[in-house]
Amino acid sequence: xxxxxxxxxxxxxxxxxxxxxxxxxxxxxxxxxxxxxxxxxxxxxxxxxxxxxxxxxxxxxxxxxxxxxxxxxxxxxxxxxxxxxxxxxxxxxxxxxxxxxxxxxxxxxxxxxxxxxxxxxxxxxxxxxxxxxxxxxxxxxxxxxxxxxxxxxxxxxxxxxxxxxxxxxxxxxxxxxxxxxxxxxxxxxxxxxxxxxxxxxxxxxxxxxxxxxxxxxxxxxxxxxxxxxxxxxxxxxxxxxxxxxxxxxxxxxxxxxxxxxxxxxxxxxxxxxxxxxxxxxxxxxxxxxxxxxxxxxxxxxxxxxxxxxxxxxxxxxxxxxxxxxxxxxxx
Amino acid sequence: xxxxxxxxxxxxxxxxxxxxxxxxxxxxxxxxxxxxxxxxxxxxxxxxxxxxxxxxxxxxxxxxxxxxxxxxxxxxxxx
Numbered sequence: 519x520x521x522x523x524x525x526x527x528x529x530x531x532x533x534x535x536x537x538x539x540x541x542x543x544x545x546x547x548x549x550x551x552x553x554x555x556x557x558x559x560x561x562x563x564x565x566x567x568x569x570x571x572x573x574x575x576x577x578x579x580x581x582x583x584x585x586x587x588x589x590x591x592x593x594x595x596x597x598x599x600x601x602x603x604x605x606x607x608x609x610x611x612x613x614x615x616x617x618x619x620x621x622x623x624x625x626x627x628x629x630x631x632x633x634x635x636x637x638x639x640x641x642x643x644x645x646x647x648x649x650x651x652x653x654x655x656x657x658x659x660x661x662x663x664x665x666x667x668x669x670x671x672x673x674x675x676x677x678x679x680x681x682x683x684x685x686x687x688x689x690x691x692x693x694x695x696x697x698x699x700x701x702x703x704x705x706x707x708x709x710x711x712x713x714x715x716x717x718x719x720x721x722x723x724x725x726x727x728x729x730x731x732x733x734x735x736x737x738x739x740x741x742x743x744x745x746x747x748x749x750x751x752x753x754x755x756x757x758x759x760x761x762x763x764x765x766x767x768x769x770x771x772x773x774x775x776x777x778x779x780x781x782x783x784x785x786x787x788x789x790x791x792x793x794x795x796x797x798x799x800x801x802x803x804x805x806x807x808x809x810x811x812x813x814x815x816x817x818x819x820x821x822x823x824x825x826x827x828x829x830x831x832x833x834x835x836x837x838x839x840x841x842x843x844x845x846x847x848x849x
Numbered sequence: 850x851x852x853x854x855x856x857x858x859x860x861x862x863x864x865x866x867x868x869x870x871x872x873x874x875x876x877x878x879x880x881x882x883x884x885x886x887x888x889x890x891x892x893x894x895x896x897x898x899x900x901x902x903x904x905x906x907x908x909x910x911x912x913x914x915x916x917x918x919x920x921x922x923x924x925x926x927x928x
Contacts (some may be wrong), residue, residue, distance in 0.1 A: 586897050586912070619898035619912060621857060621888050626897035698889045723913070817857070820888070 529565050529657075536561035555747025562657070562739045562785060567728070569653040570735075574724035577649040580612055582720055586623070589613070594630045606636045607675035610643030611668070614727070620644075620814070624821055625695050634691070635683015642834055643675030645808050650731055654784040666845070667801065674805075674837035681833050690826035734782035745789035752794040765799045766842035770835060773806030783807050797849050802842030810834055850927055853883045855891045856900035862886075865900040865914045872920045878928075 540546055540557040547553060589609040593602060620641065627637040647668055655664040787800045810831060818827055854869055856862025866884045873880055891901050891911075898912030902920070909915070909923045 587895070590897065619857075622891045622899050623897045625888065625892045629892055694889065698892050700893055700895050722916070726913075 529568075532564045532568065533561055536564060551747045553747075555743040558746045559739055559743035562742070563736060565657040566654060566735055566739065566785070567732075569657045570650065570728055571724070573649045573653040574727050575720060577612065577614075578720040578723040578727075579716075581614075581723075582716060584612070586613055590627060590630050590632065593627075593632050593636065602633075602636050603639045603676045603679050604672075606632075606639040606679065607643040607672045610640040610675060611647035611672065613644055614648055620817060621821055624818075625698050626700075628691070628695055629698050629700055633683055634688055635679045635681075637679075638682045638830065639675045639679025642678045642809065642837075643671055645814075646671040646674065646805055650727065650781050651784065651808075654735075654781060658784060658788045663797070663849075666848075670801075670841045670844070671805075674809075674834065674841060678833045678837050682830060685829065687826045687829060690823040690829075692821050692823060695821050731781040735785065738782035738785035742785040742789040745786070745793060749789070749793050751792075754790060754794040765796065766802050766846065767839050769799045769803040770806040770810075770838050770842065773803045774810050774835075775812060776807050796846045798842040798845030798847070801845055802838050805838045805841070806835070809838065850878075850880055850924075851883065851905050852880055852924065853885065853890075853903045853906075854900060855885050855887070855894070855896075855903070857888060858886045859899070861914060862900035865902060868914060868917055869902060869920055872917055872924060876921065876924060878924070 536557055539560050540553055541548055544556065546556055586609075593606060593609075598605060624637060624641065627640065628634065652664060652668070655667055659667075783804050787804050791797050791800050815827060815831065818830075822830070852869060852873065854862070854866045856865065866882065870882050873882055888899075891897075891899055894901060894903055894906070894908050896908055896911035900914070901911045902909045902915065902923075904923060904927045910919075915923075
């Protein structure tokens with residue numbers, strides 16, 4: 519648990535600012551529930567947005583130089599000797615996930631003759647790991663847990679994709695998908711331009727992402743702050759103890775009907791962990807919220823027959839549960 | 850000139866459709882902006898993210914809503 523509460527030194531100025539605002543400007547008495555909630559809210563919000571600013575800029579730059587079409591060509595043109603699964607998950611991690619794009623992406627990959635398993639490896643990892651989740655993880659749980667989370671997300675994608683590939687389920691992809699053919703691979707032309715010219719474009723994209731999720735984060739941190747300030751330590755342990763070993767699968771299954779943005783869920787998860795929910799159980803819940811959602815299933819139903827859709831969900835659920843247990847056991 | 854906005858029906862796609870229509874109106878062009886949610890068409894254009902903005906069957910942008918200036922530049926460049 520030490521890892522989670524440990525704050526990083528580079529954030530010290532932000533912590534000092536949050537303390538100053540809470541205790542001097544708003545003059546809230548120290549060691550009260552309110553002070554604890556307010557200080558938490560200000561500090562976490564500042565820290566998250568500072569990191570978000572850096573990471574979204576970095577990732578937008580990566581995407582500018584490596585658009586998804588290039589990644590697809592990389593996967594089709596080279597012999598990768600089994601490393602394809604690895605690359606597909608890494609590409610899934612660096613591309614932003616938007617359910618608007620999951621279908622064209624799926625069809626586009628298959629049309630380029632990328633095997634079904636590798637396509638799934640990409641699609642499993644894409645919602646689990648993205649810049650927003652990473653920025654939130656670093657600011658909330660620290661580097662150590664973030665790295666473990668990334669490894670976990672990549673593993674679920676690789677193993678899940680591999681299993682789905684081995685099951686030979688191509689016949690359960692809707693027939694029209696196989697009939698789509700790209701008429702011309704006309705890419706949007708990209709002239710060689712100096713970084714100074716590209717930067718405003720990258721920056722605009724980064725701010726677009728931040729704008730879209732800002733409200734969710736503030737609400738998430740707000741709920742987290744309330745839990746942080748008012749819920750007694752160890753509160754959840756009492757309830758979760760009765761669930762015992764079933765805590766992880768229960769958390770995973772409960773999360774499926776909840777469709778939420780990772781940006782709102784992660785700050786809440788952290789407060790739950792501080793108040794006694796085991797980290798693995800909390801992470802399983804979070805991954806299931808973002809990676810297994812009913813609306814996403816309905817969208818995928820357009821291209822997958824139910825047998826494949828159910829197997830896909832089954833494999834990912836199983837992976838998330840395993841990761842949940844692993845985290846509870848290792849940390 | 851044929852202007853197309855293709856998407857999967859999400860809000861981002863609708864925003865793009867509206868932006869493109871606004872620009873067309875601003876430029877006083879008598880062109881109808883085709884809006885379609887046929888995903889096969891997106892892939893056929895060579896794009897893999899939505900929404901897609903295309904002029905005369907050529908992909909202008911995919912997976913984002915370009916600024917009105919960029920849309921205007923693309924349209925006037927094709928008149």
